[in-house]
Amino acid sequence: MRKQPHGEYQGYRTPGIRLMEPLLPGVSAFTDDTDPSALYPYHLFDKAHLVMLAEEDLIPRQDAAAMLKALREMEAQGVGEVRQQVGGTMHSGEQYLIRLLGEEVGGRMHLGRSSGDLRAVWRRCRERDCLIDMMGEMNGLRAALLEVAEKNLDAVMPGYTHSQHAQPTTLGHQFLAWVCVLERCFQRADVAYRRVNESPAGAAIMTGSDFPLNRHRTAELMGFDGVLRNTYDAILNEDVALDTFHAVALVHLSLSRWASDINFWFTSEAGYIDVPDRFCGTSSIMMQKKNPDSLEYVRGAVAESMGGLMTAFAVQKAASGDPTMDLRYMDRALFNSFEMAIRHLRWFTELLPEMEVKRERMREMAGAHWAQATDVAGALVREKGLPWRTAHQIVGILVRYSSERNIRPQEVTPALLDEAAVEYMGEPVGLGDEALRRALDPVEFVNRRTLYGGPSPEECLRRLPEYRAQLEQDEALVEEKSKRLSQAADKLERAIDALVD
Amino acid sequence: MRKQPHGEYQGYRTPGIRLMEPLLPGVSAFTDDTDPSALYPYHLFDKAHLVMLAEEDLIPRQDAAAMLKALREMEAQGVGEVRQQVGGTMHSGEQYLIRLLGEEVGGRMHLGRSSGDLRAVWRRCRERDCLIDMMGEMNGLRAALLEVAEKNLDAVMPGYTHSQHAQPTTLGHQFLAWVCVLERCFQRADVAYRRVNESPAGAAIMTGSDFPLNRHRTAELMGFDGVLRNTYDAILNEDVALDTFHAVALVHLSLSRWASDINFWFTSEAGYIDVPDRFCGTSSIMMQKKNPDSLEYVRGAVAESMGGLMTAFAVQKAASGDPTMDLRYMDRALFNSFEMAIRHLRWFTELLPEMEVKRERMREMAGAHWAQATDVAGALVREKGLPWRTAHQIVGILVRYSSERNIRPQEVTPALLDEAAVEYMGEPVGLGDEALRRALDPVEFVNRRTLYGGPSPEECLRRLPEYRAQLEQDEALVEEKSKRLSQAADKLERAIDALVD
Amino acid sequence: MRKQPHGEYQGYRTPGIRLMEPLLPGVSAFTDDTDPSALYPYHLFDKAHLVMLAEEDLIPRQDAAAMLKALREMEAQGVGEVRQQVGGTMHSGEQYLIRLLGEEVGGRMHLGRSSGDLRAVWRRCRERDCLIDMMGEMNGLRAALLEVAEKNLDAVMPGYTHSQHAQPTTLGHQFLAWVCVLERCFQRADVAYRRVNESPAGAAIMTGSDFPLNRHRTAELMGFDGVLRNTYDAILNEDVALDTFHAVALVHLSLSRWASDINFWFTSEAGYIDVPDRFCGTSSIMMQKKNPDSLEYVRGAVAESMGGLMTAFAVQKAASGDPTMDLRYMDRALFNSFEMAIRHLRWFTELLPEMEVKRERMREMAGAHWAQATDVAGALVREKGLPWRTAHQIVGILVRYSSERNIRPQEVTPALLDEAAVEYMGEPVGLGDEALRRALDPVEFVNRRTLYGGPSPEECLRRLPEYRAQLEQDEALVEEKSKRLSQAADKLERAIDALVD
């Protein structure tokens, strides 16, 4: 039963070695079902590992050179395609080299390595690429938001709590609050990136190797910023993938909430905005329909992402050495979630500047349902020296009168206020008509709020440079990460040059 | 800006009608991204709806005949492919007919219908098909289990609670418990099927139509067993999809638990079974490895399914008319979960009869760690009249002695038991050696348990016919459902015949 | 180190028997932390088990009589309180009897039983009690809904999809759709009840007993409708608890969706309803506020319940014999979810009849944003013989004109419709003014929808008796279950009488 390794070689799982049957097709299909574009991290690791093995004299230099040349040929033909042709698994690099150069040469590549660190390197490389893309998109959205926020600092509208009108605010102030969320989303991704970008390479399958692998060199050549300090930890712990997932899920949650906001503004009832037609569907039966399809996809995606997060937790809930193949369910949930997040950040960046804001309708509603009531009480405190609670209760009675008697806020008189005061404390309060008018004006309401972080245009303009400075800093961070990765790629190619020449 | 409906017609969303821009490509890609095999339910509804419209004289008979003939031509060419060519959406039937027959004829098909009931019919048809497949696979697994259970009614092994040896039982008895779970899984799927197989057709987008659609006729022609009683409910409530999802998720949970059981039996530590090579992977670095890859996929899939269930809940958590496009996240989670469940049921059905059971090792372990202790106390109750609790405490002390002094259960003597009794109650208990031996024998332990539902082979054999009868009944149920569907398909074709002739 | 079982006895875990240290206080606190009201199922099982043991002559009759009398004394003093005094665990019955009657008598009670079946009986008894309560409350809500539905069959309002106006419908029709959901919720609970109400008693810890326990008798005395057929299944499988949880979670989901509906109707923007003050909070700063606090609690509770469902799944994701203490996390999530569901069903039953419906505002909105557009196209089909799609596109253009030119639906003229027709097909369509008016009337829109299940008052009235009949049937089902339980309780007391006399 002689094997013919250079002929019909089928990798380390060739039947007749340790096991006698080929893997059940349904099982291998799932294991190998790898999108060609996702094979690149294996390729990167193949190259860096070979360079390190050669530099440390763990394999013959001429063998390393032959293999590295072959891998460059593969690149010329297209990494994804060539690897797909030889099985498409994480071991397709070795497969390719053995087919091309024989086991005598190609069989030397995998020394000191395991599926364990191959997969761990793959996951971290894909995570860091996705994180960089997502961070870039987040910054794009922040830039768009800062622009639309500045344009809408005087777009007065009702703020909401409990789904009810709370107090007047502005669309611009609300957009700045979205920027605050994105700043934190960025930090989350940045922290996740720093955790992710540490190298498990050389940890093999948790104990490393009896060969003196230079883990720092391999890490450097792949653009990792550090080396994981414990080989067991490097392979068997995947809490870091959950940090990444958390960062993505919170992007979805935030976008989902904003999509819900916009969807509400876009209802016939609110009528605050219009959305460009290309973001909307219509109906095969209700021809009047303009449905915010894109926003619904954004809103719903958090459901998929939080479900995926559960998947990731549940897969890991087991003894340290148990979940191995199971992690693939986590992987597909995670990278799908990234794809959706990046797509939706782009949609938002395109949508926001083109959304039509109906300022008049907003301002009208800001004063129509007593959102401004707080400041009537404030006026009583300031001008009449009433304790806050007393003022609050009197205006509470006033609002009830207005509701019982169908009086709109703008129609309220000092006399009615006095009637309420008499009911509450037995005497009128005597606020003048002009003071009452000023208190009832929703635009004035907003303008008065100049305290730190408040919605007045004045204060928002004071804060704007801080938001901008933070964005610039974060844009620089993304650029720096990209630069570091491309420098590492250069270093790797130069190291290969030195070996193949 | 004259439209040319018979020329470049692009469906009801043609720009220039209600909306002026084509849908953003990213949005339409997601909406239309429908697997060809999933398009059949739309086709079925197209045909049934047309027949009903014609029979009720809501559209001209000759137009209906022309359209039905065209749909038969489509079938000759392949429904999935043709529909993909005209956009692949739920409205691809109408698209095709208008392209072929002009809007004057093809434009009559959609009367009284909406994307709402199209999608609802689609979801229910796919659910019922998946449920039938899954029920069939479950029955297959039950049949396999009953066979291996019967073969292993005397395969004595330790039962486990708290991950510790509890009491001796048999592999056969445990397999019968798995059958119990599958019986309930079947019932769940059957109840879900009955809920699913009610027709939303004709409910359009929640109010039905001002045309007198015959909802019962359309339902009958599509094989539905009933018609939903409220058109709002038929379209806007999707609690039934959650019942279906629950039924699938519990299949995954059960398979996951059993995969975990088998995985433990397959550890080097337990050594109870061997698994055929084709279900296992090996390692690129650890050549000794025989890893139960397939079982890990089975074990992990519940994580994906429970995450998907969360997605489905979260998507629906909103006002009644809110989640529309969002439901697509639920749909892809649900049908993916079905696919995995069916795959894993098949793997199990293939695996179980070929698993090698190491009976000797099992039996040895059943007696090696005091799993049988309970019956020593039982002997003291029966033969010495001790209260249960007294007997329990004495044997508890005995086990402690055995642990402290490194005495194995088989080596325990009546004297040691007496020493324990003296410690507990001041006097020996005097159980004879033979009685002690019998009490300590794990095989006897099992054989003594002849009570209703107990693990003794005698009792298991008494119960087996009941399990078998239930299976036969459930197999008949699946067959009946399939038959009813194919009868409906016949009825539909005969009704079409009557119209096209 | 002589034990003094009748003195300082501390149950089977008394230090010095099998283990030498008392359980860590933090651990035992969690295990024993049982709400007194939750102790009753243990008590029930204690009594039924004792009766069975005596009837089967497995313990001396006079000992059984003494113990049963003691348990009746305990009842006189209050079961929860007395059991709390002796530790409050599931074994507090035995503790109490041993303290009162000595181990010689009280020590006989636990024969053939285990914490395993004690806990399984406890869980199923609590589930069935909660299910019955919840089913009763559901029926109460259905009765309330049917009443308010009937009153609002002509309360025309816009239906919504994609958060946008879809078509006119009525509040009554929508309430009837809620009844449909509750009918399914009831069925779910009923199916769950039937699964739950099978007895695990006598399965001990998965193998039953070598003593010939009469499992059917114990089951009968506790009101179970059947006996689980496999002792392993009876103890180690908890898929049935997930069915129960699913049934509760879907009650929460449904209530949450309706609370979201009502919350939207209650916004200042919609203004469709008013909610009685006692269901609302106000604000310490915004005195105008009337916040629907109660509805927010209802809306949010599904989040807790779906999280709990994940907990239950995750706890069970493990080998069969692994999760034991872990199940307590499932238990507290489940019974908390029941409590919330019952509370919220009650709130809804109280709220709905008192909600003020603002019919005029509803009807106005039903016609103000083109919800009725579908029927203009319908009129073109019916009166002018146009194909549906052609009519649909023409009206689509009409709606766009009305939006571009700020024309309200009521102001649209036949001439404008003709302009749209000309744009679409090159010729006018010539619909008369009266026909156009009728088509545009949202009340007529609803009245025309007389098809099966449609929203017209006429059709709703036709269906109402069916909803009522179903409710009566379901009320009878609840009553029957309660009756069966109280008959079993009687039977148990009579059996005790026979033994203690």
Add this chain to the structure above:
Amino acid sequence: MRKQPHGEYQGYRTPGIRLMEPLLPGVSAFTDDTDPSALYPYHLFDKAHLVMLAEEDLIPRQDAAAMLKALREMEAQGVGEVRQQVGGTMHSGEQYLIRLLGEEVGGRMHLGRSSGDLRAVWRRCRERDCLIDMMGEMNGLRAALLEVAEKNLDAVMPGYTHSQHAQPTTLGHQFLAWVCVLERCFQRADVAYRRVNESPAGAAIMTGSDFPLNRHRTAELMGFDGVLRNTYDAILNEDVALDTFHAVALVHLSLSRWASDINFWFTSEAGYIDVPDRFCGTSSIMMQKKNPDSLEYVRGAVAESMGGLMTAFAVQKAASGDPTMDLRYMDRALFNSFEMAIRHLRWFTELLPEMEVKRERMREMAGAHWAQATDVAGALVREKGLPWRTAHQIVGILVRYSSERNIRPQEVTPALLDEAAVEYMGEPVGLGDEALRRALDPVEFVNRRTLYGGPSPEECLRRLPEYRAQLEQDEALVEEKSKRLSQAADKLERAIDALVD
């Protein structure tokens, strides 16, 4: 209908002001159901807010002094108790002051504040306290782990992947991997702390106030490290609470995995360790039982925590101004999860140093099932110059022979290895007996792995100081946080002194 504010005052929700009915008891019970110990953050905010109001001359100094004195009296009597007596809500401070000092004075306290920032301050204060506690406990566990790791650097045992023996490693190396996880857990908590400890105070209900509140002063007096830059963001975004929850959930996940590891080591099959009796339960029927109850609680708690995380996500999935009362479900899940995490960290810290490690059994198993096979291939590479893949395949065949022929690893001969080599490549490989023996020794296996991060005692000792240094740094971080909080508390008291004197 004159109110009597100084008499039966019931807060801002007194019926007869804005609303006419008292809140439904079931609703208010849930809202106010606040654990006395959880009331302190409200108290802190009351004091700091009053100081700021007085310092900024927004209320009369003598009124502020009277109120601050009254709050000190409250402290003398017990903050939790006194506040419970006046309703126990977040507004109990104001209630108390008005009852004591009348609305004329006490009614001035709430100026510029809202339930919104009260609750936001409360949540962040509780989060930071819990985070500090949890970080302290984590450090305690790390200290314990470093100690037991050092003691077990030579405790050779099998490492596991796919639940199967992978390669020999040591218990110490594995414990160091746990430390790595805890280092990341600490960082997570620290990052969360920094996000949490920014002040929302003064943001009121999203727009701040028209009174010139000094938000920085209030923040400083409460020990916040910064002030949130946008008042909308400060109140309506709760993504930061999800970061906190994530940090807690990952503590649970990690502990759960380790509890599963220990549970497996504690099985009769593995037999690697013993656990002190006080962490274990026994059984009421199986007196041999020593069940790791405490570890099961630890293992299961992640299920509760991940469910809670879902709750928190689901509650927030809504428009920005929607979820208000709903957040209470998030709060109770979050703080319950904290409580469990702190409890379980303590249990682990106590358990680990007392766990008995059975080194002989571990070492025996490390060599008994071919875990060391990798190094036989390594020897062939090193000593015979074979390519890795060739060596791997030959040893794969060797392992298969050993399994087919029942030869144990220790019994394998150079001849058998040659037989495998001949099968694979047609010629023997000629590895000497001594080299084979060395390759097969699991202790040598571990000792050879001196590469960076590897399991050899030598390398572990090299790394130990780095783990220790990190721990010291993290201990200092916790101390510093505590110090900063107590300095802020001092500053607050001094500021009060200055006002009340």
